[in-house]
Amino acid sequence: MGYRIAIAGGGLGGLTAALALSQGGHEVIVLEQAAAHRTAGAGIQLSPNASRILLRLGLGPALEGKVTATERSRFRHFRTGRTITEARLGAEAEGRYGAPYWQIHRADLHEALQTALANHPNVELRLGRPVSASAIKENEGRVTLSGVDGPVDLLLGADGIHSEVRRWCFGEAPARFTGQVAWRFLVPSEGLAPGLQARDSQVWWGPGKHFVHYPVDGGARINGVAVVEARAWTEESWALPGQAEDLRAAFQGWHPELQQLLERVTPEGLFQWGLFDRAPLPRWYRGPVVLLGDACHPTLPFLAQGAAMAIEDSAALALALKQAPTLADALPSYESWRRPRTARIQQLSRRYGWVYHLGAPLATFRNLAAPLARGTTMDWLYRYDVGDHIP
Numbered sequence: 263m264g265y266r267i268a269i270a271g272g273g274l275g276g277l278t279a280a281l282a283l284s285q286g287g288h289e290v291i292v293l294e295q296a297a298a299h300r301t302a303g304a305g306i307q308l309s310p311n312a313s314r315i316l317l318r319l320g321l322g323p324a325l326e327g328k329v330t331a332t333e334r335s336r337f338r339h340f341r342t343g344r345t346i347t348e349a350r351l352g353a354e355a356e357g358r359y360g361a362p363y364w365q366i367h368r369a370d371l372h373e374a375l376q377t378a379l380a381n382h383p384n385v386e387l388r389l390g391r392p393v394s395a396s397a398i399k400e401n402e403g404r405v406t407l408s409g410v411d412g413p414v415d416l417l418l419g420a421d422g423i424h425s426e427v428r429r430w431c432f433g434e435a436p437a438r439f440t441g442q443v444a445w446r447f448l449v450p451s452e453g454l455a456p457g458l459q460a461r462d463s464q465v466w467w468g469p470g471k472h473f474v475h476y477p478v479d480g481g482a483r484i485n486g487v488a489v490v491e492a493r494a495w496t497e498e499s500w501a502l503p504g505q506a507e508d509l510r511a512a513f514q515g516w517h518p519e520l521q522q523l524l525e526r527v528t529p530e531g532l533f534q535w536g537l538f539d540r541a542p543l544p545r546w547y548r549g550p551v552v553l554l555g556d557a558c559h560p561t562l563p564f565l566a567q568g569a570a571m572a573i574e575d576s577a578a579l580a581l582a583l584k585q586a587p588t589l590a591d592a593l594p595s596y597e598s599w600r601r602p603r604t605a606r607i608q609q610l611s612r613r614y615g616w617v618y619h620l621g622a623p624l625a626t627f628r629n630l631a632a633p634l635a636r637g638t639t640m641d642w643l644y645r646y647d648v649g650d651h652i653p
């Protein structure tokens with residue numbers, strides 16, 4: 263039998279880790295603070311580096327019919343609608359990277375993971391169980407915490423950007439407001455312009471703002487994310503209700519196709535997020551307590567890689583525990599495999615935010631330079647397969 267492992271946080275990172283670790287023969291208890299799984303957050307893009315792991319974990323059949331294969335990633339001019347640059351995905355990406363590029367509703371991915379976990383005898387998912395830093399105790403190399411009977415060999419902190427487990431490991435360090443706020447919404451796609459219904463991931467670049475949309479629910483709805491610059495954000499919460507009029511006002515003067523999408527937005531299901539981040543952490547573990555996902559490398563959404571990195575972490579941790587003779591050997595290996603890549607992606611995501619929001623005259627240079635990349639810019643990112651990078 264493997265280790266006894268508690269996971270704080272049942273988000274996409276915690277649930278994927280629970281599946282990877284239980285398939286590796288470990289006993290897993292997931293403690294999620296929410297009493298029920300929330301679906302705020304709507305759509306998510308899963309690039310091939312993440313989809314290949316989900317397929318390997320056996321989720322293919324459960325995700326069939328829920329995912330939409332993205333045909334193109336398309337970048338457009340905010341006022342004229344002109345395509346500045348695009349990368350072909352679809353079958354081409356699958357051939358090139360060995361796995362598909364998908365769009366999916368987060369609730370569908372959660373459900374697929376939960377169903378797979380429910381069928382696994384080594385996993386227990388406990389809802390309504392917040393983990394607090396003050397209730398974590400280490401004793402002779404094992405960990406006790408409230409919500410779990412008896413000690414565990416390993417505590418995995420997958421509890422997001424405001425992680426209590428990270429606080430226990432490394433003390434207080436508030437996340438930094440990036441000066442950007444995101445709106446998210448879902449609207450029905452029926453009757454929208456064909457350009458809006460295309461199975462593309464579309465990003466509109468404008469000064470100080472950008473707008474992303476793509477279909478989910480097999481094309482029945484469009485998921486929209488609008489990011490604008492803002493001076494302050496006082497709420498620590500992920501999601502606050504947003505005002506549709508404020509969103510429309512922020513994108514006044516943008517292309518008519520986008521206005522059509524914005525006209526459909528209703529207050530129900532419109533949420534606003536302050537975007538926060540942290541500098542890359544120098545250490546990911548302390549004793550038998552280790553971190554994963556946004557808890558150790560919160561990543562701005564501009565490369566659509568935050569959840570993908572949490573999914574990659576899950577596969578890497580399961581592999582480290584399999585290969586290393588002891589936990590004390592496994593945790594440094596896991597950290598050293600993952601830290602450089604996630605730090606690079608954190609930094610690159612921040613830089614992309616800056617590039618997306620350029621105004622004249624730099625925007626003109628960006629628009630001329632972007633098509634020169636020839637769709638291969640993301641090869642290093644999407645081709646990545648955890649097992650190939652382990653010494």
Ligand SMILES: Cc1cc2nc3c(=O)[nH]c(=O)nc-3n(C[C@H](O)[C@H](O)[C@H](O)COP(=O)(O)OP(=O)(O)OC[C@H]3O[C@@H](n4cnc5c(N)ncnc54)[C@H](O)[C@@H]3O)c2cc1C
Nearest residue numbers: 271273275295307393421422555556563566567568569570
């Ligand atoms: C607007 C936007 C768009 C994005 N789009 C994409 C995308 O297209 N593709 C992509 O890969 N990524 C995307 N991301 C990033 C992605 O959402 C996150 O990186 C990802 O959700 C991180 O997963 P996680 O499991 O580490 O953390 P979280 O999703 O934050 O999950 C943490 C879980 O822990 C629980 N929790 C918190 N505290 C405690 C506690 N004390 N005790 C117990 N449980 C606790 C929470 O309730 C939650 O369920 C986007 C992010 C944003 C904001």
